[in-house]
Amino acid sequence: xxxxxxxxxGIGQTPFAKQLPETEKALACRAILAALDDAGIAPSEVDxxxxxxxxxxxxxEVAKAIGAGDVTFFSKVGxxxxxxxxxxxxxxxxVATGQASVGVAxxxxxxxxxxxxxxxxxxxxxxxxxxxxxxxxxxxxxEIGMLARRYMHEYGATRDHLFNVALACRNRANQxxxxxxxxxxxxxxxxxxxxxxxxxxxxxxxxxxxxxALACVIVSAERARDCRRKPVYIxxxxxxxxxxxxxxxxxxxDDPLSGPAWTAxxxxxxxxxFGPQDVDVAQIxxxxxxxxxxxxxxxxxxxxxxxxxxxxxxxxxxxxxLPLNTGGGGLSEAxxxxxxxxxxxxxxxxxxxxxxxxxxxxxxxxxxxxxxTSAVLLRA
Amino acid sequence: xxxxVIDEDGAPFWEFTARGELRVQGCADCGELxxxxxxxxxxxxxxxTEWRLMSGRGRIWSYVLPHPPLLxxxxxxxxxxxxxxxxxxxxxxxxxxxxxxxxxxRLDSVDPARLRIGAAxxxxxxxxxxxxxxxxxxxxx
Numbered sequence: 001x002x003x004x005x006x007x008x009x010g011i012g013q014t015p016f017a018k019q020l021p022e023t024e025k026a027l028a029c030r031a032i033l034a035a036l037d038d039a040g041i042a043p044s045e046v047d048x049x050x051x052x053x054x055x056x057x058x059x060x061e062v063a064k065a066i067g068a069g070d071v072t073f074f075s076k077v078g079x080x081x082x083x084x085x086x087x088x089x090x091x092x093x094x095v096a097t098g099q100a101s102v103g104v105a106x107x108x109x110x111x112x113x114x115x116x117x118x119x120x121x122x123x124x125x126x127x128x129x130x131x132x133x134x135x136x137x138x139x140x141x142x143e144i145g146m147l148a149r150r151y152m153h154e155y156g157a158t159r160d161h162l163f164n165v166a167l168a169c170r171n172r173a174n175q176x177x178x179x180x181x182x183x184x185x186x187x188x189x190x191x192x193x194x195x196x197x198x199x200x201x202x203x204x205x206x207x208x209x210x211x212x213a214l215a216c217v218i219v220s221a222e223r224a225r226d227c228r229r230k231p232v233y234i235x236x237x238x239x240x241x242x243x244x245x246x247x248x249x250x251x252x253x254d255d256p257l258s259g260p261a262w263t264a265x266x267x268x269x270x271x272x273x274f275g276p277q278d279v280d281v282a283q284i285x286x287x288x289x290x291x292x293x294x295x296x297x298x299x300x301x302x303x304x305x306x307x308x309x310x311x312x313x314x315x316x317x318x319x320x321x322l323p324l325n326t327g328g329g330g331l332s333e334a335x336x337x338x339x340x341x342x343x344x345x346x347x348x349x350x351x352x353x354x355x356x357x358x359x360x361x362x363x364x365x366x367x368x369x370x371x372x373t374s375a376v377l378l379r380a
Numbered sequence: 381x382x383x384x385v386i387d388e389d390g391a392p393f394w395e396f397t398a399r400g401e402l403r404v405q406g407c408a409d410c411g412e413l414x415x416x417x418x419x420x421x422x423x424x425x426x427x428x429t430e431w432r433l434m435s436g437r438g439r440i441w442s443y444v445l446p447h448p449p450l451l452x453x454x455x456x457x458x459x460x461x462x463x464x465x466x467x468x469x470x471x472x473x474x475x476x477x478x479x480x481x482x483x484x485x486r487l488d489s490v491d492p493a494r495l496r497i498g499a500a501x502x503x504x505x506x507x508x509x510x511x512x513x514x515x516x517x518x519x520x521x
């Protein structure tokens with residue numbers, strides 16, 4: 001069984017900025033070495049790696065740069081931000097089954113200073129993009145905006161609900177000195193008068209564009225007890241690719257608004273000792289604000305169509321029903337394909353977050369909804 | 381502008397649009413329609429396919445109004461509309477497209493205030509680089 005058999009014992013990160021001078025590879029090495037130092041584990045002991053696709057630095061480059069030992073497990077998870085929690089899940093499975101003993105998951109990106117992926121017209125037109133992009137659905141914001149407008153139409157969700165998500169993330173970023181939006185508060189007026197990106201989504205419904213890297217270290221629960229920091233146990237992990245799912249343009253099945261979160265959630269909770277009502281704090285993937293109400297529904301915090309209403313009354317703020325994205329998330333801390341959500345979950349369960357939920361013992365971390373996704377449940 | 385990429389699975393779609401027909405791939409054994417086109421039927425696993433003629437009528441399921449930053453040819457027409465049309469004959473198949481004032485009109489040729497979820501539309505075709513590309517006209521033109 002995977003349950004609590006492994007733990008995250010080290011986390012590391014670089015600064016976050018619109019533009020950092022170092023390469024993607026150098027940033028990856030810095031984050032990984034910081035995570036290993038945090039764990040008190042020598043780089044030569046690393047024998048497993050997991051990361052995502054889309055970026056250039058691979059495990060060969062990383063392993064030889066940091067001085068890793070013989071590596072016996074390595075994996076890459078596809079679908080952009082949908083892969084974040086799966087990197088942890090894959091390493092947890094590898095360590096729990098004896099395929100490796102010290103795993104490093106990482107993400108390094110130059111999305112602040114580098115090119116926007118949607119501008120690469122050579123790679124964006126295979127199925128299903130060939131059926132959508134020629135009509136001007138060019139960017140993820142356009143593809144998710146389409147689902148967002150339908151969601152608003154079906155369930156009476158409003159821009160104020162999306163603002164609740166943006167505001168909760170920004171408020172937590174305002175407490176986090178490492179967050180890009182640390183010193184920049186958000187008001188309702190700023191939100192309502194900001195420019196459109198793809199109506200119904202405005203500027204503040206979109207995540208940041210960030211240079212930066214993060215990493216975490218995974219070992220067995222037994223070894224974790226001897227590490228430098230308090231272990232954060234990987235209680236449950238799941239990926240989700242629903243039947244007849246089409247990726248971010250999930251437009252051709254019975255129910256485009258119930259996405260991969262539902263699939264991942266069923267498996268995640270099935271293997272857990274607790275349920276959504278027992279989650280103390282959540283880190284929910286927020287490349288776009290509407291992904292949060294959709295995820296709240298998918299992971300069972302509320303019923304179908306209730307995700308927008310769930311955000312009312314400060315529910316996502318500290319002291320609310322479900323404090324969310326307590327480092328500021330992709331919307332206001334940094335957009336590093338959701339890896340900052342994983343590390344923030346670890347900080348909460350160590351008790352070291354800049355927006356600490358008192359006594360937090362359980363945390364849900366999710367990857368991108370709307371693409372083949374993944375999630376982990378962490379416990380102190 | 382980005383032209384549709386024609387692959388083996390989708391090639392018949394474009395052969396039919398060139399004749400002014402909207403056809404959707406279906407299973408020649410169990411009859412189930414599917415989109416985007418693919419080699420075999422997810423319901424009965426048959427590789428026998430047929431292309432079923434659609435009426436070309438549908439309703440707007442949702443839409444967005446993209447604003448820059450966009451690729452240059454699209455930025456020049458922004459804000460424009462991009463819609464999903466739920467086909468009257470096959471409601472689970474929602475074709476992406478654009479609502480325009482006339483088949484060859486610009487992507488921003490319809491006032492966005494006239495767009496509504498549920499609005500009835502019908503297909504038209506415009507020729508782009510030798511391909512007959514679907515466009516959508518409001519039924520209450």
